[in-house]
Amino acid sequence: MARIKNALRExxxxxxxxxxxxxxxxxxxxxxxAKWITEITDDTDETSEEYGDYAGDGTPKTEIVSIAEKWTANGTYDAQDPAQALVASKKRKVGDDRKVWHLIKQTDGKKYLGLATLSEIKAGTGEATEFEEFSCVINYDQIPEEVEATP
Incomplete structure (x- = not known):
């Protein structure tokens, strides 16, 4: 199987x-x-529990009991970019006003869509000699569903 660049995941x-x-x-x-975004990382949190039962040999087993999928985007701020402008518009909002839909188009062709909450929004920060920084965390509110195409 060929290696695929991260930039092809949308x-x-x-x-x-x-x-x-x-x-x-x-x-x-x-x-x-995408524009001016140089890094998007998968920062998913998993909660697990260890257990052992009499069906095994006493070796602890790990069971994943919850997943909180989240993605962190970092780059340079461009107030004219529509996606960055949408994120920036939510910086001073709380509750449901921080909600967005997040669609991931993976490099294997699969698509995942879900309601998400924006957090840790930074739209214009950094050192005086540097370009303004942009970053945010996109936290899915639940495990996103695989979709063929959105309506």
């Missing part, structure tokens, strides 16, 4: 419908989080 976001947060976005209305 991350798209869309604002939620204020009247119906469960309404999925139309894919062509989503905004790609």
């Amino acid at each position: 991350h798209w976001i869309a604002d939620v419908d204020a009247d119906d947060v469960t309404k999925k976005p139309v894919e062509d209305e989503m905004l790609e989080l």
Whole structure:
């Protein structure tokens, strides 16, 4: 199997419908989080429990009991980029006003969509001699669902 560059994995976001947060976005209305983004890392948290039972030999087994999938995006801030502007618009918001839809198009062709919460938003920060920095964490509210195409 060939190695594939990370840049070929796509991350798209869309604002939620204020009247119906469960309404999925139309894919062509989503905004790609890509321009000036130099790194997107998978920072998923897993909670596990160890157990042993009499069906085994006493060796502890690990069971994953919860997953909190989250992705951290870092790069240079561009207020004119629609995806970055959407993230920046949520910086001073709380609660449901921080919600977005997050679509991941993986390099193997699979797509995952879910409601997510933005946190740790930085849209214009850094040293005086550097370009403004951009970063945010996109936390899925639950395990995203695999989709063929968004409605």
